[in-house]
Amino acid sequence: EAGVAQSPRYKIIEKRQSVAFWCNPISGHATLYWYQQILGQGPKLLIQFQNNGVVDDSQLPKDRFSAERLKGVDSTLKIQPAKLEDSAVYLCASSLDRGGNEQFFGPGTRLTVL
Amino acid sequence: QQQVKQSPQSLIVQKGGISIINCAYENTAFDYFPWYQQFPGKGPALLIAIRPDVSEKKEGRFTISFNKSAKQFSLHIMDSQPGDSATYFCAASSDTGFQKLVFGTGTRLLVSP
Numbered sequence: 001e002a003g004v005a006q007s008p009r010y011k012i013i014e015k016r017q018s019v020a021f022w023c024n025p026i027s028g029h030a031t032l033y034w035y036q037q038i039l040g041q042g043p044k045l046l047i048q049f050q051n052n053g054v055v056d057d058s059q060l061p062k063d064r065f066s067a068e069r070l071k072g073v074d075s076t077l078k079i080q081p082a083k084l085e086d087s088a089v090y091l092c093a094s095s096l097d098r099g100g101n102e103q104f105f106g107p108g109t110r111l112t113v114l
Numbered sequence: 115q116q117q118v119k120q121s122p123q124s125l126i127v128q129k130g131g132i133s134i135i136n137c138a139y140e141n142t143a144f145d146y147f148p149w150y151q152q153f154p155g156k157g158p159a160l161l162i163a164i165r166p167d168v169s170e171k172k173e174g175r176f177t178i179s180f181n182k183s184a185k186q187f188s189l190h191i192m193d194s195q196p197g198d199s200a201t202y203f204c205a206a207s208s209d210t211g212f213q214k215l216v217f218g219t220g221t222r223l224l225v226s227p
Contacts, residue, residue: 004157041220042205042217042218043158045214045215101146101148101207101213102148103160103215104160105157105159107156107157108157
């Protein structure tokens with residue numbers, strides 16, 4: 001079974017630039033999550049999708065972050081414009097459904113904002 | 115109330131020793147308590163999880179102890195090995211709503227040879 005795929009693995013941008021991250025969840029997983037992990041901290045949920053609908057985006061800074069999950073499969077997370085404090089690892093995870101407790105994480109994208 | 119407090123921040127254990135990591139929570143609606151293991155450059159991976167209907171769960175060298183009245187749970191790694199050196203996160207979620215996982219701040223474990 002292939003795991004959660006993410007790209008790119010690393011990204012360095014200047015502040016005020018835009019960036020996008022891509023995630024391909026495990027096949028058949030209905031629920032997809034985006035987390036932000038700042039160095040030395042635990043992952044923090046940004047947004048959760050159930051199929052292609054958003055079920056929780058309470059911690060997503062909506063003035064600069066956006067996410068979509070077209071056709072209920074792949075997802076993209078965008079930051080526009082980026083700030084220095086957005087430097088973090090962005091993790092994508094998926095689970096069978098919202099009742100499936102085990103979340104499978106991808107390797108993450110390490111973003112550095114200069 | 116949504117926080118999960120984790121300690122210690124870092125831990126050094128000799129090979130063969132016992133590693134113990136503790137977590138505490140406030141939200142009594144939490145009913146699922148997983149532990150995740152994360153190696154550098156990798157995403158977290160589920161190690162072991164427990165629900166409040168049992169006080170202990172063991173899988174190989176890994177044991178979760180759960181104290182519902184104290185709202186605390188801990189991870190014990192028996193016979194710790196250098197390959198266990200990683201960052202460990204406790205987490206909690208509720209089956210009601212959308213099972214949002216709330217993570218602790220992590221414990222960096224180093225097992226010395």
